[in-house]
Amino acid sequence: MFAMHAPDGFLEPPVAAVTAVLSAVILMFALRQSRRELKDKQLPLAGITAAFIFAAQMFNFPVASGTTGHLLGGALAAILLGPATGSLVVAIVVIVQALLFADGGLSALGYNVMNMAIVPAFGGYALFLVFRRIMPTNSGGIVGATGLAAAFSVVLSAMAFSIEWLFGASAPVPFDNVFTAMVGVHLLIGIGEGVISALAMAAVLASRPDLVYGIRDLDQEAFAERTRVSTRAFVIGGVLTAALVAIVVSQFAADDPDGLEKVSIEEGFASEATDHALDSSIFADYATSGVDNETLSLAIAGLCGTVITLAVGYGVFRAVRGTRREQPEDEPAVA
Amino acid sequence: MAGAHRHLLVHGQSPIHTMAPEAKIAATFLFVVGVAVTPREAVWAFVVDGVVVAVLMAVAGYRFGQAVARFAAVLPFVAFAFLIPFVASGEQVDVLWFSVSREGLWATWNILAKALLGTGASLVLAGTTPIPEVVRGLGRLRVPALVVSIVAFMFRYLDLIVEEMARMRTAMVARAHDPRWLWQAKPLASAAGAMFVRSYERGERVHAAMLSRGFTGTMPQLEHRPASAAEWAAAMMVPMVSLAAAAAGFALT
Amino acid sequence: MTPALVVEDVSFAYPRGPKVLDHLSLTVAAGQRVALLGANGAGKTTFALHLNGVLELQSGRITVNGLPLQEQNLGEIRRRVGMVFQNADDQLFMPSVREDVAFGPANLKLPKEEQASRVAEALAAVEATALADRAPHHLSGGEKRRVAIAGVLAMRPDLLVLDEPTSGLDPAGRRELADLLTSLALTQLVITHDLPFALELCPRSVIVSAGTVVADGPTPEILADTELLAANRLELPFGFDPRTVRRGDATG
Numbered sequence: 001m002f003a004m005h006a007p008d009g010f011l012e013p014p015v016a017a018v019t020a021v022l023s024a025v026i027l028m029f030a031l032r033q034s035r036r037e038l039k040d041k042q043l044p045l046a047g048i049t050a051a052f053i054f055a056a057q058m059f060n061f062p063v064a065s066g067t068t069g070h071l072l073g074g075a076l077a078a079i080l081l082g083p084a085t086g087s088l089v090v091a092i093v094v095i096v097q098a099l100l101f102a103d104g105g106l107s108a109l110g111y112n113v114m115n116m117a118i119v120p121a122f123g124g125y126a127l128f129l130v131f132r133r134i135m136p137t138n139s140g141g142i143v144g145a146t147g148l149a150a151a152f153s154v155v156l157s158a159m160a161f162s163i164e165w166l167f168g169a170s171a172p173v174p175f176d177n178v179f180t181a182m183v184g185v186h187l188l189i190g191i192g193e194g195v196i197s198a199l200a201m202a203a204v205l206a207s208r209p210d211l212v213y214g215i216r217d218l219d220q221e222a223f224a225e226r227t228r229v230s231t232r233a234f235v236i237g238g239v240l241t242a243a244l245v246a247i248v249v250s251q252f253a254a255d256d257p258d259g260l261e262k263v264s265i266e267e268g269f270a271s272e273a274t275d276h277a278l279d280s281s282i283f284a285d286y287a288t289s290g291v292d293n294e295t296l297s298l299a300i301a302g303l304c305g306t307v308i309t310l311a312v313g314y315g316v317f318r319a320v321r322g323t324r325r326e327q328p329e330d331e332p333a334v335a
Numbered sequence: 336m337a338g339a340h341r342h343l344l345v346h347g348q349s350p351i352h353t354m355a356p357e358a359k360i361a362a363t364f365l366f367v368v369g370v371a372v373t374p375r376e377a378v379w380a381f382v383v384d385g386v387v388v389a390v391l392m393a394v395a396g397y398r399f400g401q402a403v404a405r406f407a408a409v410l411p412f413v414a415f416a417f418l419i420p421f422v423a424s425g426e427q428v429d430v431l432w433f434s435v436s437r438e439g440l441w442a443t444w445n446i447l448a449k450a451l452l453g454t455g456a457s458l459v460l461a462g463t464t465p466i467p468e469v470v471r472g473l474g475r476l477r478v479p480a481l482v483v484s485i486v487a488f489m490f491r492y493l494d495l496i497v498e499e500m501a502r503m504r505t506a507m508v509a510r511a512h513d514p515r516w517l518w519q520a521k522p523l524a525s526a527a528g529a530m531f532v533r534s535y536e537r538g539e540r541v542h543a544a545m546l547s548r549g550f551t552g553t554m555p556q557l558e559h560r561p562a563s564a565a566e567w568a569a570a571m572m573v574p575m576v577s578l579a580a581a582a583a584g585f586a587l588t
Numbered sequence: 589m590t591p592a593l594v595v596e597d598v599s600f601a602y603p604r605g606p607k608v609l610d611h612l613s614l615t616v617a618a619g620q621r622v623a624l625l626g627a628n629g630a631g632k633t634t635f636a637l638h639l640n641g642v643l644e645l646q647s648g649r650i651t652v653n654g655l656p657l658q659e660q661n662l663g664e665i666r667r668r669v670g671m672v673f674q675n676a677d678d679q680l681f682m683p684s685v686r687e688d689v690a691f692g693p694a695n696l697k698l699p700k701e702e703q704a705s706r707v708a709e710a711l712a713a714v715e716a717t718a719l720a721d722r723a724p725h726h727l728s729g730g731e732k733r734r735v736a737i738a739g740v741l742a743m744r745p746d747l748l749v750l751d752e753p754t755s756g757l758d759p760a761g762r763r764e765l766a767d768l769l770t771s772l773a774l775t776q777l778v779i780t781h782d783l784p785f786a787l788e789l790c791p792r793s794v795i796v797s798a799g800t801v802v803a804d805g806p807t808p809e810i811l812a813d814t815e816l817l818a819a820n821r822l823e824l825p826f827g828f829d830p831r832t833v834r835r836g837d838a839t840g
Contacts, residue, residue, distance in 0.1 A: 047488020
């Protein structure tokens with residue numbers, strides 16, 4: 001919840017500025033790439049799907065016993081429209097919400113766009129491609145891949161926020177606490193996002209599989225028959241996976257991480273030098289003081305940063321490579 | 336938090352309402368930047384900024400109760416901000432019955448002040464600028480024309496799509512569907528998927544209609560009155576206050 | 589005199605799909621009003637989208653007022669053929685009526701004053717001048733339809749193609765539309781299920797079935813052939829007898 005629509009002042013100005021520049025650069029790329037893919041259809045399609053995302057975010061989905069949640073839609077948009085158009089469209093929604101609806105700080109747009117549009121779209125798309133490889137190539141498999149990608153895109157978003165906190169914390173809450181809380185909460189939120197995204201994808205596949213960017217390189221015949229997706233099995237599978245990730249992640253942020261600490265000492269990884277790496281001035285004092293295990297926190301931050309960069313990068317790479325390879329011979333040539 | 340985004344326009348004809356949108360947008364943005372870079376110890380700077388926001392909201396025509404209600408989106412973060420002193424580390428001080436972190440208290444103040452001021456400034460902009468004006472303003476601020484056009488299209492079809500979704504919802508409720516739990520959300524999520532397909536197909540039809548009237552890829556430039564120098568001067572006075580206060584705050588802290 | 593529209597032997601199929609148009613041929617003389625009738629899925633809309641090159645010609649020829657439909661002529665063809673879509677919301681995509689009607693003239697690269705005068709002229713022709721600064725979302729179905737037509741008229745077309753223009757209109761809206769179309773001295777091709785409307789407006793009717801023309805003649809004759817109508821999923825309204833209808837003005 002806290003990665004969404006953060007207000008001004010949540011992160012320190014240098015982080016706000018750097019993320020703003022990064023987001024702007026990536027969005028410029030996305031704009032151009034989207035144009036290359038859609039050509040003169042880009043304008044009406046992007047506009048109307050932006051309206052769809054905006055509208056979809058307005059509706060409440062039940063979560064538990066009357067509590068409701070909202071679809072974020074970054075990963076779903078990327079899988080349906082491609083990461084370039086998907087990230088662009090969700091970013092526009094986030095920016096408009098800040099400008100016209102006072103939802104999210106204007107000076108926070110850099111990291112809000114990064115966390116809510118860019119990371120989930122590109123990262124989610126990359127995850128989708130990975131999951132697609134291990135799933136059967138039929139409707140059920142694509143639906144599953146979509147659900148898992150969407151669920152973990154939310155976690156990626158939380159990780160991105162935690163890393164931003166490491167550099168720009170505005171309050172004395174240590175990085176590892178923020179990380180655990182954020183990732184933990186978002187593992188739960190991710191379940192909802194994953195289920196809704198998967199079910200929505202199932203509906204799209206049932207009527208117009210040819211529209212889905214994420215399967216355009218696959219044989220359309222495989223989706224002709226509807227595979228019955230069991231919601232319950234899906235939710236159980238999602239929860240189990242999330243639980244597994246949570247257990248692994250919590251090892252890192254635990255106060256007394258016997259297992260990993262011991263291993264790192266024995267193997268000689270933990271040394272005087274690395275213990276003080278977190279004192280480096282690029283990190284916010286607030287985020288680093290009070291951290292229970294500096295070595296591991298730094299390792300986690302590094303790992304997450306690498307994962308996010310890889311995921312986003314892979315998404316970007318596939319987006320560019322995909323266009324160069326495919327020829328538009330499938331469209332009824334619209335002049 | 337994404338909720339029901341009702342448009343926040345306050346009806347009226349104040350000087351802020353009639354000001355050219357590009358000046359307003361730039362001024363709001365710069366003012367918020369000024370607030371964001373103000374060191375938190377310079378409490379007086381935030382007070383000055385607060386007075387500016389309050390005055391602007393009054394001029395824009397906000398009634399007190401209406402204004403307070405509109406700050407609602409910031410509530411979750413306000414709640415989080417109040418939690419900080421209790422979970423933060425560092426030197427402890429005693430406040431009322433609690434022992435809280437001193438640094439945490441400063442952090443709470445920092446987040447609250449900036450979040451509320453930023454929201455206030457946004458509310459002034461949103462309250463005085465109708466959507467088509469914002470779109471035009473963005474165009475004049477050299478935001479890429481493609482992005483501006485996409486935003487314009489988004490708003491043109493937003494109401495239609497919201498209405499269609501609401502109709503689908505009504506049809507479901509009419510058949511006694513009242514979901515409470517995630518796994519009961521299947522019809523809603525399927526409706527969302529169907530809605531995406533319909534939206535996409537509408538996009539293709541709109542594209543055909545655009546081609547039919549000669550569209551070749553770029554939207555024609557349409558005219559409107561640009562902001563005058565006087566308007567820019569007046570608008571820029573607002574961020575000057577917050578930026579000057581921030582600079583002074585740095586100098587004095 | 590050059591016919592307004594000559595369609596010769598046009599066929600079309602969507603990728604991996606069945607043939608939607610099958611050697612369709614049609615000639616429309618200048619100033620004529622022709623009704624295009626047929627069941628849903630007969631290919632009428634697909635055919636319409638060929639007339640201004642939105643769908644690329646796969647086989648056959650189309651000539652608009654003497655100009656062949658080719659890639660290099662698309663701009664001019666799209667000026668000559670004014671397409672009014674079934675769903676007016678698909679066509680009114682600009683934030684205001686004025687900007688929407690100006691879209692065509694702006695794409696024609698006309699100077700600003702000329703654009704403004706075309707907009708005024710087109711809105712006057714459809715009696716929608718008062719709607720100029722309204723947002724399309726807030727218009728009624730009939731108003732949207734009229735503004736859509738204005739948007740097309742602003743390009744001074746030679747041929748007007750209307751896809752189900754009476755759908756979604758209340759009887760008064762229908763009346764207004766009929767009066768409007770009668771007042772326009774343009775060649776018109778009206779795709780419709782509304783048989784009384786076809787009878788009132790169009791002296792000639794063409795029935796399309798499975799992508800080709802299966803009937804072509806004076807509208808009263810076509811409508812009197814109940815077997816032909818039934819074979820094409822068409823039916824006259826209850827109690828409506830085309831033979832007792834007073835023929836209105838006929839052009840062409």
